[in-house]
Amino acid sequence: MLAGRWAGDDERERWLQALRDALPEARWIVAPADAVARDEIEVAVVANPAPGALAALPRLKLVQSLWAGVDRLLADATLPPDVPLARMVDPGLTEAMVQTAQWAVLSLHRRFFDYAAQQAQAQWLPLPQRRADEVAVLLLGFGALGRAVAERLMAMGYRVSAWRRGGADRDEVQDAPLTLHDGADALPAALAQADIVIDLLPLTAQTRGLLDARFFAAMRRGAALVNLARGAHVDDAALLAALDAGQLGRAVLDVFATEPLPADHRYWRHPRVTVLPHIAALSDPRSAAQVVAGNVRALWRGKPVAHLVERDRGY
Amino acid sequence: MLAGRWAGDDERERWLQALRDALPEARWIVAPADAVARDEIEVAVVANPAPGALAALPRLKLVQSLWAGVDRLLADATLPPDVPLARMVDPGLTEAMVQTAQWAVLSLHRRFFDYAAQQAQAQWLPLPQRRADEVAVLLLGFGALGRAVAERLMAMGYRVSAWRRGGADRDEVQDAPLTLHDGADALPAALAQADIVIDLLPLTAQTRGLLDARFFAAMRRGAALVNLARGAHVDDAALLAALDAGQLGRAVLDVFATEPLPADHRYWRHPRVTVLPHIAALSDPRSAAQVVAGNVRALWRGKPVAHLVERDRGY
16 A cells, blocks of 8 residues: 655655556555455555554554654554554665765865855855865764765765764674764763764654754754754754854755744744755655665565664654 | 965965975976976966967976966967976866856756846846756757766756767767767757857867857847857857847857956846856866876876867867
8 A cells, every 4th residue: 555645646656656567566555545454454655654554454554654754653543553564665765865074075065055145145255165174064873864875975085973862783883993982971071173064863752952052052053953863852942043143154955843834933044944845855756666666576585684773763 | 396376375375285285206496487497397377378488498298287278378389399298187177167158057947147136126027937858958068068968968868969070080089979060061050949048168279259140149039148168258248249139049258358347348237148357167276286286297207298279279
């Protein structure tokens, strides 16, 4: 079953076609399914489904998200508690996230936001040019996305470090050629050495509201925040205060507590805020459908399903 | 001798210090030099020097530019005709040019210019996401800069091709894993398949005015132009007409026929033109001084000097 909320019928059809192409041996049903169909559904492929969409599916064996973030799914009290839930780790989404991070870092490092502001004033003013190795980037989160972003930014010459809330095995990252900061105690020092902080964390009970006044005060004066993760990480009033005080030089925000961002929100018109409409990285039907097909076939064969969510961890 | 026009005394001092550090065995004089000093000068290191600055240097053996483009130097009738002239191929400048090209391509591919326009209207509107391999980039020019840009854009997954006016040996690029288009006859077909065209050509008699109405008409409808080379390549009236007609989707311009761009020029306020104040890539004193030192030492030892300009070719 394919269940979700879509930008339009075209988007739903594109996903359905990609899934049928990738897994022709399955029979695909688009939610809402009738009672007869509900009794047969083994796999639910979901993209931000309506609450309750996954209730009353007696033979359900796997919920496969099409998106990387599963915080909205986990907040649905009718989500069957015992059915495995898989996040999407889509090469297409990862590549798009890397692109957005590269664009944000280049824009900040090379002052392209400032040049855009200067253009609006017809002001011709070259600004000093720094080398990439003079720019320190801190990634918040070091999962599949954080690693891919780190690798590409390091290849571009940036000084990259990453902070993790903790909990991952050291072994997982022993080969990472970058500085890793672990745990809440390490966060202030990690923030203090960064020119650009990129948020790639999942939304969990521990990360909700993490980017608060204390967080911004720990950042280097004039540094920039890039939020590509979740709006609920951010105390918006504290962020605006830090921007207004010059403690933060700029915020590039793709995600917001309320989406779409209300038209009267200060972020839209703040001269040092860049607003993006949650487009940093979308799953690509062509590559993501292959990931779904791999997981469904693994399920059928009794093999391990990839990227299962640990519900107590929240991602 | 160090001769140039600088953004300020600080910039001149930074260059002088970097050159002294890189080549301490030389005696450095800042232009204008007195008559006694002029008789001793063997090497002139120049950055956009005043016309005539290189006249009457009887022992001059090498003119070393600090910038990649030498068109202004060659236009100086008092430039000694028999003294070798070297362009700057600075790893710092090359890297900065690669960064600017990456930023421009990402901004166009991922629609970040459009999102900036939407932000100004408080408009939340996600646009379709394309993969990098669905975006065709054509480089005009395939020298040191073009190759570096091509390599990085290909690593990012873009479909990259390059056009050369012709004249370079085939041997030079036989290992290039990209499509090469050679000569004026090949230009229209090369333009017709590109979503993004990046100008990296030198300014010569052959490239002056190359980007004219016919050039823009040969481009794919809605494609974008990125000019990181020279303003004199462009017929500005033809470019504005192509933008106004929707034949071009956007122009990202770092260089202009007159710089600074006059405050009343239409480019400043055109909704689909991005104006940069000639900052795509500056030579970096730290790395460029090493290049100068290498060339001066080669001269002293009778070894080949790197990146000599062929004056009849113009670069």
